[in-house]
Amino acid sequence: MLCRLLRDIGFDAYLHELHSENLYASGFAVESLSGFSLITAFEVFEHLADPALEASSLLQAAPDFMIVGTARFQGQGSDWGYLFPHHGQHVFFWSRGAHEWLAHSHGYRLVTCGKTVTVYARPQNIRMVQRLLLSACEYGAKAMQLLIPLVARPGVQRDQDEIIARLIRSAANGTYD
Numbered sequence: 001m002l003c004r005l006l007r008d009i010g011f012d013a014y015l016h017e018l019h020s021e022n023l024y025a026s027g028f029a030v031e032s033l034s035g036f037s038l039i040t041a042f043e044v045f046e047h048l049a050d051p052a053l054e055a056s057s058l059l060q061a062a063p064d065f066m067i068v069g070t071a072r073f074q075g076q077g078s079d080w081g082y083l084f085p086h087h088g089q090h091v092f093f094w095s096r097g098a099h100e101w102l103a104h105s106h107g108y109r110l111v112t113c114g115k116t117v118t119v120y121a122r123p124q125n126i127r128m129v130q131r132l133l134l135s136a137c138e139y140g141a142k143a144m145q146l147l148i149p150l151v152a153r154p155g156v157q158r159d160q161d162e163i164i165a166r167l168i169r170s171a172a173n174g175t176y177d
Contacts (some may be wrong), residue, residue: 001024001026002040002042003015003024004024004156006024007025007028007155007159009155010155011027011155013028014029015028015029015030015037016029016030016031016033017029019047022063025159026118026163027159027162027166028055028159029165032061033058033061033063034061034062035061036061036062036063037063037065037092038064038065038066039058039061039062039063039065040066040067040068040069040070041058041065041066041067041068041069041070042067042069042070043069043070044068044070045068045070045092045094046070046071046082046089046091046092046093046094047089047090047091047092048091049091050090051094052102053094055118056102056105056106057104059102059105059108059120060106064121064122064125065115065119065120065121065122065125065129066108066119066120067118067119067120068094068099068117068118068119069117069118070093070094070116070118071093071116072093072094072096072099072112072113072116072118073093073094073095074095074096074116080106082150082165094118095162096110096112099112099118102120104121104122107122107123108120108121108122108123109121109122109123109126109131111129111146113173120145122153128163131165133166150161
């Protein structure tokens, strides 16, 4: 859904999803994350069955930045609302130490914002990320609440036009994928 929302406001975003059907960004899925400068993973890390291997594979794509949104484990008890034991989908919880280990293993530095946002950044980009996150944490949520209803959605029309053009090209070539 994030891919769809980003495309709607004009970002050239793509989806890489291994475990769920692409319902919102049809035609904009990619097989590889190589070549992207930014990877986002919101509500992903707590679902990884092999956290070290799967999270490492994201950083092996060598983005300049990776933004992860997942509640950080800080010794919470069994009453921690993020556990969701009734559905068993949250299988691993990331502490700051786990994020630091992953970042260090791949040559990244960390910046955190609040209790859920962790940014992996190349060392040369760390100051910029710190300034941006400070501003985002302070003003971002309020600004987004005010701006989202006002933003035109040119991405939907552009994407629809692109999908139709692809179908026409495929039909002209005798392929229907």
